[in-house]
Amino acid sequence: MLKLDAEHVHNLSKRIRDLSGEDVTHCIQCGKCSGGCTVAPDMEEIPSRIMRFIQLNMKERALTSSMVWTCTSCLTCTARCPEGIDIAKVMNVLRMMCTAEGYTPKEKQIHVFNRLFIGMIQKYGHVYELGLMVKNNMMAMTPFSC
Numbered sequence: 001m002l003k004l005d006a007e008h009v010h011n012l013s014k015r016i017r018d019l020s021g022e023d024v025t026h027c028i029q030c031g032k033c034s035g036g037c038t039v040a041p042d043m044e045e046i047p048s049r050i051m052r053f054i055q056l057n058m059k060e061r062a063l064t065s066s067m068v069w070t071c072t073s074c075l076t077c078t079a080r081c082p083e084g085i086d087i088a089k090v091m092n093v094l095r096m097m098c099t100a101e102g103y104t105p106k107e108k109q110i111h112v113f114n115r116l117f118i119g120m121i122q123k124y125g126h127v128y129e130l131g132l133m134v135k136n137n138m139m140a141m142t143p144f145s146c
């Protein structure tokens, strides 16, 4: 059972606010973000639940959720939130925290793809799709998948 620690319950939401400027404590759990999310139907967690994990300082649940790594940054949730929370930005910060703090997402290959993608942007300023696919397949040991 979840035990709330009044002294530390806002640790994660404060951290997210420092890194993104977004205050997740304003989330009223209306579910509009989840209702419009393009990938939520296939996920065990949904954006509003991730917001709740943050509110309750459930760091590990938030940082290891598949939702964080399958989010496509489509911004639908951000556009729908009545509290004006940029949820896509929060997801981005969660991915950064996950990488920086060594949390391993369930979707290991998405993690690898993300690193390759960001690395190409940093190096060339754009993504070279064929190169990205080849490198990704090599690292996944599936050279002939597309």
Ligand code: SF4
Residues within 6 Å of the ligand: 033, 036, 037, 038, 039, 040, 047, 070, 071, 072, 073, 074, 075, 076, 077, 078, 087, 088, 091
């Ligand atoms: S930005 Fe991410 S969390 Fe938001 S609706 Fe799109 S896929 Fe879902």
Ligand code: SF4
Residues within 6 Å of the ligand: 026, 027, 028, 029, 030, 031, 032, 033, 034, 047, 048, 051, 080, 081, 082, 083, 084, 085, 087
């Ligand atoms: S739309 Fe905004 S207020 Fe509603 S559940 Fe999502 S984050 Fe919370």
